Amino acid sequence: MADRKTQRLLEGLQGDLERELRAMLQYIFQSSVLLGLQAMSVVPHLRQEGEDALRHVAFLCDQIVNLGGIPKLTAPKFSEVRDLKQMLENDLDLEREAILEYRERAKQAELAGEIGLKIRLEELLAEETDHTRARKNFARLGGIARGSCVLFARHNRNRHVSRFTLYVLRITFHGVSHATSSHSR
Numbered sequence: 001m002a003d004r005k006t007q008r009l010l011e012g013l014q015g016d017l018e019r020e021l022r023a024m025l026q027y028i029f030q031s032s033v034l035l036g037l038q039a040m041s042v043v044p045h046l047r048q049e050g051e052d053a054l055r056h057v058a059f060l061c062d063q064i065v066n067l068g069g070i071p072k073l074t075a076p077k078f079s080e081v082r083d084l085k086q087m088l089e090n091d092l093d094l095e096r097e098a099i100l101e102y103r104e105r106a107k108q109a110e111l112a113g114e115i116g117l118k119i120r121l122e123e124l125l126a127e128e129t130d131h132t133r134a135r136k137n138f139a140r141l142g143g144i145a146r147g148s149c150v151l152f153a154r155h156n157r158n159r160h161v162s163r164f165t166l167y168v169l170r171i172t173f174h175g176v177s178h179a180t181s182s183h184s185r
């Protein structure tokens with residue numbers, strides 16, 4: 001039987017697991033329903049965050065088992081809105097909640113004497129902070145802003161996207177003059 005502090009930590013991790021499952025389903029859903037220019041700019045990022053959430057799900061399941069619990073893997077309800085602005089606001093709420101909860105979980109892990117887990121939870125917290133920053137970039141000008149172009153470029157940096165593709169994206173998002181000056185750098 002787990003002691004009181006470990007029990008509290010386990011309950012918290014179970015809540016984190018539910019939230020990560022929700023994030024994973026929400027981001028995959030969003031990346032499928034967005035179309036056109038919106039899709040080109042935001043979808044690669046949403047897919048990546050869906051994969052991040054799946055990795056967090058697996059991590060949390062392992063930690064729950066390590067502490068003597070059984071992970072509950074039932075599909076939670078998630079937001080199915082299809083308006084980009086509303087999507088981004090919902091996602092931002094989810095990411096902010098994740099930051100607050102992982103901060104609390106890291107404290108609980110320390111109290112339970114789980115120092116290694118505390119450090120790994122802080123690493124998750126750092127990732128969620130990156131996700132929050134990315135969402136804020138997309139939210140400016142409804143996702144079709146400089147941030148989205150930069151994030152798309154970053155996401156695809158290692159995926160053999162040609163300079164021409166990035167050039168076309170810059171024209172799409174910024175107009176010809178900016179693209180020309182950026183391209184010639």
Ligand SMILES: [Fe+2]
Pocket residue numbers: 020023052053056098128
């Ligand atoms: Fe996450």
Ligand SMILES: [Fe+2]
Pocket residue numbers: 023049052095098127128131
């Ligand atoms: Fe996240």
